[in-house]
Amino acid sequence: AQSVTQLDSQVPVFEEAPVELRCNYSSSVSVYLFWYVQYPNQGLQLLLKYLSGSTLVKGINGFEAEFNKSQTSFHLRKPSVHISDTAEYFCAVRTKGGSEKLVFGKGTKLTVNP
Amino acid sequence: DTAVSQTPKYLVTQMGNDKSIKCEQNLGHDTMYWYKQDSKKFLKIMFSYNNKELIINETVPNRFSPKSPDKAHLNLHINSLELGDSAVYFCASSQGGTSGTNINTGELFFGEGSRLTVL
Numbered sequence: 381a382q383s384v385t386q387l388d389s390q391v392p393v394f395e396e397a398p399v400e401l402r403c404n405y406s407s408s409v410s411v412y413l414f415w416y417v418q419y420p421n422q423g424l425q426l427l428l429k430y431l432s433g434s435t436l437v438k439g440i441n442g443f444e445a446e447f448n449k450s451q452t453s454f455h456l457r458k459p460s461v462h463i464s465d466t467a468e469y470f471c472a473v474r475t476k477g478g479s480e481k482l483v484f485g486k487g488t489k490l491t492v493n494p
Numbered sequence: 495d496t497a498v499s500q501t502p503k504y505l506v507t508q509m510g511n512d513k514s515i516k517c518e519q520n521l522g523h524d525t526m527y528w529y530k531q532d533s534k535k536f537l538k539i540m541f542s543y544n545n546k547e548l549i550i551n552e553t554v555p556n557r558f559s560p561k562s563p564d565k566a567h568l569n570l571h572i573n574s575l576e577l578g579d580s581a582v583y584f585c586a587s588s589q590g591g592t593s594g595t596n597i598n599t600g601e602l603f604f605g606e607g608s609r610l611t612v613l
Contacts, residue, residue, distance in 0.1 A: 423498075482539070486534070487537075489535075
């Protein structure tokens with residue numbers, strides 16, 4: 381069965397600083413990878429996804445992530461964060477050709493301070 | 495024009511009661527889900543339906559019973575509510591199945607959640 385580990389439960393940063401949110405996954409087969417964002421009192425929204433092809437994927441709001449198969453990682457990055465990026469970020473994985481199940485990590489709370 | 499809508503948004507009830515949460519999607523998707531998010535923000539899948547057929551049924555107490563009258567609706571009924579059922583319940587939908595040219599890549603569209611508080 382697949383699993384996702386988000387190493388940092390909380391990441392505080394200052395506005396305009398770069399940020400990296402770490403995600404590692406475990407699976408015996410090929411996977412699709414996702415990052416979702418949850419703003420306070422809202423549902424989750426897709427930031428970006430890796431299905432195949434280029435290992436660097438760009439998403440909404442200036443975020444990007446890089447798939448590293450050898451390290452089984454899919455870290456999320458943004459070169460310069462805004463106050464409005466304060467939210468909970470979830471990494472998720474689904475096996476290719478497997479069930480419909482999307483497995484989420486425990487989330488990383490990003491807090492951007494002025 | 496909400497894509498995935500859930501009602502009610504807030505639900506406060508006593509232990510032992512029975513309650514339902516409704517979900518509707520207007521995206522034309524084939525697959526719908528219920529996820530539970532606990533107080534620590536951990537998201538866990540409960541159920542998934544594809545074209546009204548149950549395809550994922552995680553280890554969830556029998557008190558929870560999903561029902562999909564058509565592929566645009568997925569409701570969740572909970573009997574004999576317990577304190578531990580307090581959580582935010584998210585409905586989601588996605589396109590496609592597990593084979594063919596329309597394989598479900600797993601991109602989910604979420605509703606805004608239904609916050610259940612059991613007293």
